[in-house]
Structure formats: structure tokens, C-alpha cells
Amino acid sequence: xxxxxxxxxxxxxxxxxxxxxxxxxxxxxxxxxxxxxxxxxxxxxxxxxxxxxxxxxxxxxxxxxxxxxxxxxxxxxxxxxxxxxxxxxxxxxxxxxxxxxxxxxxxxxxxxxxxxxxxxxxxxxxxxxxxxxxxxxxxxxxxxxxxxxxxxxxxxxxxxxxxxxxxxxxxxxxxxxxxxxxxxxxxxxxxxxxxxxxxxxxxxxxxxxxxxxxxxxxxxxxxxxxxxxxxxxxxxxxxxxxxxxxxxxxxxxxxxxxxxxxxxxxxxxxxxxxxxxxxxxxxxxxxxxxxxxxxxxxxxxxxxxxxxxxxxxxxxxxxxxxxxxxxxxxxxxxxxxxxxxxxxxxxxxxxxxxxxxxxxxxxxxxxxxxxxxxxxxxxxxxxxxxxxxxxxxxxxxxxxxxxxxxxxxxxxxxxxxxxxxxxxxxxxx
Numbered sequence: 001x002x003x004x005x006x007x008x009x010x011x012x013x014x015x016x017x018x019x020x021x022x023x024x025x026x027x028x029x030x031x032x033x034x035x036x037x038x039x040x041x042x043x044x045x046x047x048x049x050x051x052x053x054x055x056x057x058x059x060x061x062x063x064x065x066x067x068x069x070x071x072x073x074x075x076x077x078x079x080x081x082x083x084x085x086x087x088x089x090x091x092x093x094x095x096x097x098x099x100x101x102x103x104x105x106x107x108x109x110x111x112x113x114x115x116x117x118x119x120x121x122x123x124x125x126x127x128x129x130x131x132x133x134x135x136x137x138x139x140x141x142x143x144x145x146x147x148x149x150x151x152x153x154x155x156x157x158x159x160x161x162x163x164x165x166x167x168x169x170x171x172x173x174x175x176x177x178x179x180x181x182x183x184x185x186x187x188x189x190x191x192x193x194x195x196x197x198x199x200x201x202x203x204x205x206x207x208x209x210x211x212x213x214x215x216x217x218x219x220x221x222x223x224x225x226x227x228x229x230x231x232x233x234x235x236x237x238x239x240x241x242x243x244x245x246x247x248x249x250x251x252x253x254x255x256x257x258x259x260x261x262x263x264x265x266x267x268x269x270x271x272x273x274x275x276x277x278x279x280x281x282x283x284x285x286x287x288x289x290x291x292x293x294x295x296x297x298x299x300x301x302x303x304x305x306x307x308x309x310x311x312x313x314x315x316x317x318x319x320x321x322x323x324x325x326x327x328x329x330x331x332x333x334x335x336x337x338x339x340x341x342x343x344x345x346x347x348x349x350x351x352x353x354x355x356x357x358x359x360x361x362x363x364x365x366x367x368x369x370x371x372x373x374x375x376x377x378x379x380x381x382x383x384x385x386x387x388x389x390x391x392x393x394x395x396x397x398x399x400x401x402x403x404x405x406x407x408x409x410x411x412x413x414x415x416x417x418x419x420x421x422x423x424x425x426x427x428x429x
Contacts, residue, residue: 009145016197017145020133021152023190027129028153030183031122032160032277033176034092036168036269038118051387053112054245054379057119061376064120068372069219069365077135078195084128085188088121092181099174119376125184127371132191134355134363136198142353143296147289150349154284156183157277157344161270168266223366224374229358230366232417234374236351239410240343241378243308246403247336249386250315250396254330272333279341288346297350298418304339304347305411311338312404316397332396339407347414354421 009017071080095117098110137145164176223230251272259265291300315331355363386399 009148013141013145016136016194017148019190019194019197020145020149021155023187023194024129024149024153025156025159026183026187026190027125027156029156029160029163030180030187031118031125032157032273033164033180033183034118035122035273036161036164036266037173037176038115051380051383053115053119054376054383056112057116058373058376058380060116060120061123061372064124065221065369065373068124068368069221072364072368073219077132081128081132081191081195082188084124085184085191088125089181089184089188091117091121092177092184096174096177099177120372123372123375124368125187127368130352130355130371131364131367132194134352134367135360136194137356139353139356142356143292144289146349146353147284147292150288150345151281151284154277154280154345157280158274161273161277165267165270165274169263219361219365221369221373223362224369227362227366229417229421230362230370232413233351233354233367234370236410236414236417237370237374238378239406239413240347241375242382242406243312243339243403243410244343245379245382246386246399246406247332247339249383250332250399251330251336254332272337276337276341276344279337280345283342283345284349288349291346292350292353296418296422297353298415298422300346300350301414301418302411304342305407305414307342308335308339308407309404309411311335312400312407315400316404332400335400335403339403350418351414354418357421 068084071083075083095114099114133146133149134142163179167176167179224234225231255265255268259268287303288300291303311331312335315335355367358366386394389398
């Protein structure tokens with residue numbers, strides 16, 4: 001498919017691009033305000049307990065995925081998307097007294113419940129966002145606009161941890177959840193406005209692009225196994241998740257061993273998020289948009305994989321690296337920042353653009369199953385496998401090597417899938 005020259009925002013698109021930018025900003029700012037709270041809870045219990053956290057998250061996700069598919073089958077988009085966000089706002093408000101009043105819930109139980117809920121929140125709200133984007137923009141627009149729209153998420157992902165870092169010592173943990181709820185409410189306003197724009201001006205404004213999808217509640221999970229495109233996307237997700245989980249576990253261990261109070265662990269997690277998201281902005285402003293417009297999705301995916309391999313090899317070679325300020329940073333944190341920053345800033349928009357080539361049922365049901373149930377299944381398998389490998393004597397270098405192998409495989413699969421889809425359309429179901 002020929003690229004759109006210049007990659008600029010065309011006439012009539014500016015308002016919707018601005019709304020999409022603001023929508024993603026609010027969603028990720030809401031998530032990143034509460035994410036350091038989740039991370040410090042995980043660091044407090046140690047990474048050996050993470051398989052239980054991931055298993056609980058997987059069970060919750062597996063239970064909710066068919067519910068989402070059932071709702072998508074019966075409710076039109078203008079109802080479905082707002083209902084998802086209203087549900088998560090209500091949950092956030094419900095957590096406020098649990099964090100604010102001691103003794104309402106056992107701290108360890110609260111930690112697990114909150115870890116699971118934040119993980120599910122992240123999966124569903126981000127998956128719904130990109131499904132919505134793929135539903136209102138066509139393939140050519142996606143190449144030009146998704147990197148710009150993703151910058152909204154990046155800005156939110158920078159604002160979120162910055163807010164948490166500055167506010168946690170002043171207002172405490174519980175009020176941070178109110179900040180997240182307010183941001184999610186603003187995202188809901190953007191959803192409604194975008195829906196109205198799409199019905200009047202969107203590239204996909206036909207009646208059947210707004211209607212309920214029909215079908216059954218297990219359609220999304222069936223598509224993961226039955227559709228060749230969705231199987232490839234699921235495999236790409238599993239490999240990417242393995243890389244992310246390896247890096248996350250190693251950094252969690254470092255945080256738990258180095259910092260001995262909740263505020264320090266929260267601040268360290270916020271610092272990593274901030275560095276990750278600054279890198280994400282840099283690549284989106286300088287590389288991603290140009291690469292997607294000129295070369296399609298294959299090259300950004302390959303570059304992400306190569307950089308991730310290099311960062312993991314660095315983690316194998318040396319424990320710390322020096323910074324221009326004279327400070328040092330553990331290389332496990334560097335590997336996490338590089339792989340996550342390029343995943344969000346380069347691989348993510350490329351991957352999401354591929355969903356504009358497939359039918360709406362795959363964009364909502366199959367994509368949601370991959371982005372939620374498949375992702376959390378990968379968390380459980382990877383974290384449990386790491387615990388077993390530890391018993392066999394595998395240390396940081398061995399885990400970094402396994403992550404590098406996963407990155408190599410992900411880059412190869414993503415390159416081939418993107419070239420096949422963009423040149424000849426997705427495989428037939």
C-alpha cells in the first residue's frame with residue numbers, strides 16, 4: 001500500500017486527532033498515576049510471589065474477556081466504550097476508602113487485589129482505546145496518525161508518574177486514586193465527542209461500523225485459535241510479554257533489595273516510568289511516524305527487537321552503567337527502559353496499525369482477547385518459569401539471554417507478519 005506523502009494531518013482530521021490525543025493522554029495518565037502504587041506493593045512482597053499475582057490477574061482477565069465479547073455482540077460502540085470506562089471509574093472510587101482507612105482490608109490482600117485490578121484496568125482500557133482507533137481511522141490514516149495519537153499516551157505516561165512522584169508525599173496514596181478517576185472521566189468525554197465526529201466525518205462511518213457486532217461471548221478466544229492473523233498476533237504478544245516480564249521481575253528484585261520503604265520504592269518506579277516515557281517521546285518524534293509512513297509496520301518492529309536484544313546483552317555484561325550526571329543505573333533498569341520505551345513508542349503503533357486491515361469482529365473481540373487473556377497467560381508462564389529456573393541456578397545473565405532470544409523471535413515474526421498483511425491483506429480466516 002503506498003504511503004501517504006509527508007505523513008501530515010489532513011483537512012477535516014485535526015479535531016478528531018486532537019480528541020484522540022487527549023483521550024489517550026487521559027487514559028495513560030490515569031494508569032500511570034496509580035501504577036507506581038502497584039509497583040511498590042509488588043516490590044514489598046518480592047518477585048517470587050509475582051506468579052501468584054499474575055495467576056490471579058490471568059483468572060480475572062479470562063473471566064472478563066468473554067463478558068466484554070458478550071457486551072460487544074449486543075451493544076453498539078457508542079454504548080460499549082463508555083460503559084467500560086464508567087465501570088473502571090466506579091471501581092477506582094471503591095478503592096479510595098480501602099486505602100484511606102486502616103483495617104478495612106488486610107494489607108497483603110489489598111495489595112493482591114489492587115495489583116490484579118490495576119493490571120486488568122491497563123489491559124482493558126488500552127485495548128478498548130486502540131480498538132476504537134482502528135474502528136474510526138482507515139489503513140492510510142493509521143500510518144500517518146497513529147504515531148501522533150500515541151504521543152498523547154506518551155505525554156500522559158510522563159504526566160502520570162510525575163504527578164505521583166510530586167503528590168504521593170503530600171496527599172498520600174488514597175487521593176491519587178481520585179486523580180486517576182478524574183482523568184478517566186475526562187477520557188470518557190473524549191470518547192463521546194469522537195463518537196459523534198466519527199458518525200459524521202469518519203472514514204468508517206457506514207452504519208455497520210457503528211452497530212453491535214453480534215456473535216457469541218467466546219468469539220474472541222475462538223478467533224485467537226482459529227484465525228491465522230490472530231494466532232500470529234497472539235504469538236507476537238506472548239514473546240513481547242516474555243521480554244517485558246523478565247525485565248520487570250529483575251527490576252522488582254532490585255527495587256526490593258535496594259529500597260526499604262514504600263515511598264522510596266514508589267519514587268524509584270516513577271523514575272523508571274518517567275525515563276521510559278521520555279525515550280518513547282523521542283522515538284515517536286524522530287523515527288516512528290516517518291518509518292510507518294515510508295516503510296510500514298515491519299521496520300519499526302524489527303528496530304524495537306534489535307534494540308531490545310542489545311540492551312539485554314548489556315545487562316548480561318555489566319551490572320551498572322554511568323550517567324552523564326555522575327549517577328549510576330542498574331543495567332536491568334536500562335534494559336527495561338529501552339525495551340518498554342521502544343515497545344510503546346515504536347512497536348506499539350506499528351502493531352496497532354495492522355488491525356486496521358481486519359474485520360471489526362477481530363478488531364474488538366479477537367484483539368481484546370490477545371491484549372488481555374493472552375497477555376496475562378504469558379505473565380503467568382514467564383514468571384513461574386523464572387522461579388523454576390532460579391532453582392536450577394539461573395541468574396540475571398541467563399534471564400537476559402532468554403529475553404534476547406525472545407526479542408529475536410518476536411522481531412522475525414513481526415517483520416514477516418507486517419509485510420504479508422500490508423502487501424497482500426491478512427490471511428483468510
